Amino acid sequence: MINSNSSLNVYSPTSLKDLLQLYKKIPTAHLYGGGTDILKDQSRKYLKLPENLIYLKKVPELSYITRTERYLEIGSCVTINRILSIGNHVVPEALFSALQSITPPSIKNLVTIGGNIFTKRNTYPVLLLMNISIELKSSDSSRWIQINKLFSNNGKIELSPNEIITRIRIPFETGNKQTFSIFGDLCFCSLANIQKNVLNNINFLFHIFDGNSYRSREVEAEVSGHNLPLSDRTVGYITGLFVSFMEKHDISPYHRAYINNLLTSYLKNLSGEEAVY
Ligand SMILES: Cc1cc2nc3c(=O)[nH]c(=O)nc-3n(C[C@H](O)[C@H](O)[C@H](O)COP(=O)(O)OP(=O)(O)OC[C@H]3O[C@@H](n4cnc5c(N)ncnc54)[C@H](O)[C@@H]3O)c2cc1C
Numbered sequence: 573m574i575n576s577n578s579s580l581n582v583y584s585p586t587s588l589k590d591l592l593q594l595y596k597k598i599p600t601a602h603l604y605g606g607g608t609d610i611l612k613d614q615s616r617k618y619l620k621l622p623e624n625l626i627y628l629k630k631v632p633e634l635s636y637i638t639r640t641e642r643y644l645e646i647g648s649c650v651t652i653n654r655i656l657s658i659g660n661h662v663v664p665e666a667l668f669s670a671l672q673s674i675t676p677p678s679i680k681n682l683v684t685i686g687g688n689i690f691t692k693r694n695t696y697p698v699l700l701l702m703n704i705s706i707e708l709k710s711s712d713s714s715r716w717i718q719i720n721k722l723f724s725n726n727g728k729i730e731l732s733p734n735e736i737i738t739r740i741r742i743p744f745e746t747g748n749k750q751t752f753s754i755f756g757d758l759c760f761c762s763l764a765n766i767q768k769n770v771l772n773n774i775n776f777l778f779h780i781f782d783g784n785s786y787r788s789r790e791v792e793a794e795v796s797g798h799n800l801p802l803s804d805r806t807v808g809y810i811t812g813l814f815v816s817f818m819e820k821h822d823i824s825p826y827h828r829a830y831i832n833n834l835l836t837s838y839l840k841n842l843s844g845e846e847a848v849y
Contacts, residue, residue, distance in 0.1 A: 582625045588633040588738070592711040594626060596734045601626045603736060605634075605649045605684030609691050634686070634738060642744060648686025648737040652695075655685060664742065666750035666761055670698045673754055686737040689722070690729060694754070697779035698761045701787070702746050707739040708732075716741075727784075747773070751838070757781045758827060760834055769800045769844030776838075778831050780823075786831070788817040800844040807839045 583601070585591040595601060601624035604610060614620060628634055634649035637658065644662065646655060652671050660668040674680055674694050688695045689706070705716050711734060719740075724730050731737075747763035754760075762776035773796050777787035791813045798806055814835055818828050 579623060580621055580625070581623065582627060584627045584630045586630050586632075588631055588709070591626065591628070591631050591736070592709060592734070595736065596711040598624050598626070599734055600624065603628055605629060605687045606651070606679075606682035608679060608682055609687060628684070628686075628736075636739075644742045644744065646685055646740050646742070648689075648739060649684045652680040652683045652685070652688070656680070664702065664744065664746045664750060666698045666746070666752040666763060667695065667702070667742065669750075669752035670695045670761075673752070685740060689719070689740070690737065692723070692727075693781070694759070697759045697777060697785060698752055699740070699742070700779070700785055701761045701763055701775055701777050702742060704743070705741040706737055707741075708735045709738045710734040710736070747775070749842075751776075753834075755830065755834070757783075758830055758834075760831075760838070762838065764842070766800065766842075766844055771796060771798050771800055771802075771842065771844075776835075778827075778834075780827060784821070786818065786821060786823070788814060791817060795839070800842055802839050802842060804840075807836060810839055811836050 583594055585594050595603070602610070602622040603626050605628045610621065611619070628649050631649065634647040636645070636647045637650055637654070638645045639662065652674055655663060656668070656671050663671070674683060685695065689699065700719050704719050706719055706722060707714070707716050708731065710732060713732065713735070722730060747765045749764040749766050751760065751762045757780055759779040759781065760776070761779070762774060764774040765772045774792055775787070776792065777785050779785040791810060794813060795810045811832055815828070815832055818831065
């Protein structure tokens with residue numbers, strides 16, 4: 573129930589042009605796609621809503637999904653279930669798992685990919701590791717940025733005035749062995765490229781929800797090129813390097829120990845292609 577004493581204006585533009593002009597006119601308006609973020613923490617009898625809301629889901633330009641040979645392009649208002657319906661033969665495996673991990677299941681019909689990125693929830697870490705491109709538009713500008721430029725170091729979103737997320741572009745070449753797991757508030761993602769028994773290339777990160785992401789390209793370079801399975805000595809060496817990397821950051825002892833165990837177990841279990849007899 574909405575508090576009847578408060579005035580509420582809900583706008584539903586039906587084209588991108590109208591949306592961008594409206595947002596320029598009412599820059600304090602609150603954009604909403606799935607609207608789940610506004611509802612999340614409301615436990616009082618009356619919903620507390622901003623005075624002006626702009627509903628995004630009626631804008632067709634934000635609801636397209638297209639694909640080329642190299643990437644999948646998704647409008648910011650496409651829901652989680654719609655992306656899942658494309659299938660895991662098209663959507664990269666780690667992203668597919670991230671989309672599936674969003675609960676409760678019914679929420680997947682509401683939550684949009686743009687809103688999920690904006691709030692740095694389940695899909696954010698894997699999209700960060702995939703280094704996806706994001707299109708931002710306002711009534712006066714249009715630009716593409718890499719996702720690692722979307723948030724400042726202190727976690728604040730870096731949108732210019734009246735700018736909205738319009739599309740995202742996900743590359744297909746993201747590795748033939750992908751992992752996505754969530755353990756409480758900790759997320760682990762890895763994208764590896766394995767040919768026969770050689771780990772050609774690996775990217776991995778740990779992400780603490782409501783916190784930061786931790787990735788070391790130096791450690792990735794050290795582990796890439798090894799034969800699989802990795803020896804205990806190599807696993808110990810690599811996790812030791814990652815522990816030293818974590819020591820340079822403000823990570824709680826609990827998360828540090830958890831990450832150490834997860835990485836050790838992941839590296840120990842990395843295997844090449846099974847031999848066919
Ligand atoms: C009970 C419950 C459980 C949940 N559990 C999970 C979970 O397990 N995992 C998970 O990942 N999520 C979960 N969510 C959803 C999560 O809380 C995020 O709020 C959600 O992903 C946001 O997506 P949305 O489309 O609803 O965004 P909205 O709520 O519509 O918007 C979120 C924010 O993003 C901004 N925004 C939205 N779209 C754009 C755009 N195109 N351009 C610029 N800004 C934009 C809005 O202004 C707002 O500030 C849960 C939500 C609820 C209610």
